[in-house]
Amino acid sequence: MSNNRTLRGKSVVAGVAETTYYKRGESPDAEFKLALKAILGACENAGISPKEIDGFSSYSNDRSDPSRIAAALGIHDLRFASMQWGGGGGGASGALANAASAISTGMAECVVVFRALAQGQFGRFGQGRQSKFTSGEPAHTSPFGLMSPAQMFAMKVNRFMHDHGVKQEALRAISLAAYHHAQNNPRAVMHGRPLDAEKYDNSRWIVEPFHLYDCCQENDGAAAMILVPAERAKDFDHPPCYVLSALSGSHYRAGAPVHNTPDYGTSTFKTVAPRLYDMAQVKPSDVDVLQSYENFTGGVLMSVVEHGLCAPDECNEFFTLENLTSSSGKLPLNTSGGNLAECYMHGLGLNVEGVRQVWGESTNQIKDVNVSMVTSGPMVTPVSSCIFGSEATL
Amino acid sequence: MSEYYLNPGLAIPRAQADGLDKAYWDGLAEDKLIIQRCLSCKGWQWGPEWLCHRCHSFDLGYEEIESTGVIYSHERVWHPIHPALKDQGPYVVVLVEFPQADYVRVVGNLLGDPLQPLEIGAKVKGVFEHHTDTDPVYTLLQWQLA
Numbered sequence: 296m297s298n299n300r301t302l303r304g305k306s307v308v309a310g311v312a313e314t315t316y317y318k319r320g321e322s323p324d325a326e327f328k329l330a331l332k333a334i335l336g337a338c339e340n341a342g343i344s345p346k347e348i349d350g351f352s353s354y355s356n357d358r359s360d361p362s363r364i365a366a367a368l369g370i371h372d373l374r375f376a377s378m379q380w381g382g383g384g385g386g387a388s389g390a391l392a393n394a395a396s397a398i399s400t401g402m403a404e405c406v407v408v409f410r411a412l413a414q415g416q417f418g419r420f421g422q423g424r425q426s427k428f429t430s431g432e433p434a435h436t437s438p439f440g441l442m443s444p445a446q447m448f449a450m451k452v453n454r455f456m457h458d459h460g461v462k463q464e465a466l467r468a469i470s471l472a473a474y475h476h477a478q479n480n481p482r483a484v485m486h487g488r489p490l491d492a493e494k495y496d497n498s499r500w501i502v503e504p505f506h507l508y509d510c511c512q513e514n515d516g517a518a519a520m521i522l523v524p525a526e527r528a529k530d531f532d533h534p535p536c537y538v539l540s541a542l543s544g545s546h547y548r549a550g551a552p553v554h555n556t557p558d559y560g561t562s563t564f565k566t567v568a569p570r571l572y573d574m575a576q577v578k579p580s581d582v583d584v585l586q587s588y589e590n591f592t593g594g595v596l597m598s599v600v601e602h603g604l605c606a607p608d609e610c611n612e613f614f615t616l617e618n619l620t621s622s623s624g625k626l627p628l629n630t631s632g633g634n635l636a637e638c639y640m641h642g643l644g645l646n647v648e649g650v651r652q653v654w655g656e657s658t659n660q661i662k663d664v665n666v667s668m669v670t671s672g673p674m675v676t677p678v679s680s681c682i683f684g685s686e687a688t689l
Numbered sequence: 690m691s692e693y694y695l696n697p698g699l700a701i702p703r704a705q706a707d708g709l710d711k712a713y714w715d716g717l718a719e720d721k722l723i724i725q726r727c728l729s730c731k732g733w734q735w736g737p738e739w740l741c742h743r744c745h746s747f748d749l750g751y752e753e754i755e756s757t758g759v760i761y762s763h764e765r766v767w768h769p770i771h772p773a774l775k776d777q778g779p780y781v782v783v784l785v786e787f788p789q790a791d792y793v794r795v796v797g798n799l800l801g802d803p804l805q806p807l808e809i810g811a812k813v814k815g816v817f818e819h820h821t822d823t824d825p826v827y828t829l830l831q832w833q834l835a
């Protein structure tokens with residue numbers, strides 16, 4: 296008996312694109328224009344007319360309204376417009392899941408997942424509240440100088456590292472791997488700016504255990520990905536890249552205020568990952584390459600553990616530059632440079648890279664990729680993940 | 690030197706307009722740690738919410754607990770986010786849990802040398818830090834090793 300209530304194999308990626316990636320505040324284009332450029336780029340990459348798009352899916356309260364985009368593109372029949380709730384990049388794969396749901400259920404035929412950011416135009420992430428008064432949950436944290444994402448999440452990572460004896464070198468390997476990969480990726484903002492262990496060790500602390508190089512960049516740009524029904528898999532120049540699984544969620548009282556979730560030192564993926572593998576019908580050992588959202592390296596470490604790719608007490612042996620950077624390593628990770636060294640496109644660039652690995656088009660191509668996984672936005676709630684698969688996985 | 694742990698100029702905390710955490714802030718002003726307790730199932734709950742997450746009763750009371758706890762996690766902050774902390778130097782934020790109240794937690798600073806070794810599981814006792822030179826005045830609950 297086949298289970299019809301699944302996204303597995305029902306949609307396929309038709310095209311992907313990103314704009315030029317800029318450092319924060321350096322985009323010459325307005326945010327909305329960046330969104331349009333990425334969407335048109337994905338259409339060109341797919342070889343379809345922008346007028347074929349009938350759905351939009353985004354996350355983190357993206358400001359580029361889908362009705363305005365539909366009007367700008369001259370779309371005749373808008374069928375789907377979806378916003379995944381939750382802050383940070385926890386919604387990147389969730390937005391993909393929503394798009395795949397629309398395709399799988401027949402609500403729409405051609406859905407674009409997109410994210411656009413121009414922080415120069417609209418203000419910065421990671422800044423403390425500078426109003427005169429504070430109330431609600433922030434009143435219970437910001438008077439103690441706990442106000443930025445780095446400060447919120449270091450507290451979780453310290454607990455995890457304490458519980459499992461994780462050393463700083465494990466975080467360092469994640470950062471080094473990202474910068475290593477970025478040197479082969481001309482799109483990467485950190486292309487031509489390599490990082491070594493000494494430079495990492497000598498970099499300033501932001502908040503322990505995060506050095507400067509454990510923290511994501513801040514960037515301007517946009518990325519987009521187009522999903523269509525699996526029946527169209529052979530209509531494009533790319534080899535088929537199917538959505539095997541995509542979903543979101545969080546554990547018991549993950550959102551309990553003032554750092555009160557009972558299971559605290561976690562990337563929030565413990566309940567999500569088993570459902571992800573179930574839907575995809577693959578095991579952790581089947582994963583050929585991983586793109587894992589780095590708000591901070593500690594989030595990557597916990598994401599990898601909670602997706603069953605490394606035992607929690609084996610992080611110090613597992614997280615080495617060798618294991619994370621080659622086809623023969625245990626887990627090629629963030630092969631575009633990721634949020635740390637390619638671009639912080641709120642994580643959607645990781646999904647784009649996950650697709651390119653299946654297509655054989657990565658600038659750090661891993662051999663024989665069939666199962667390509669992406670984890671989005673660790674430590675926030677809800678988080679989300681997705682698994683792409685080649686034709687051989689169906 | 691300021692008599693407070695952090696330099697002045699951060700936003701002043703106020704009870705939220707709907708009154709949900711008013712008992713907490715009023716308690717601090719009187720050197721009392723007061724948190725939420727369900728009148729129906731007697732479970733403790735924090736941060737405050739309108740509903741008990743265990744039994745779904747809306748009858749939530751506020752009750753004083755002893756201001757002693759255990760460091761559940763910690764962090765030493767080096768990079769100042771807020772302009773008021775530009776010359777602060779490193780400082781320590783701790784997440785303190787209360788075994789005497791279903792292990793609910795609050796955030797605070799750990800008083801003393803900001804470079805002191807930090808230990809998860811260390812016992813701490815509360816210090817009520819009264820900010821009397823702001824309008825309105827307010828009180829923060831800080832922590833020192835017990």
Ligand SMILES: [Zn+2]
Nearest residue numbers: 727730741744
């Ligand atoms: Zn109750």
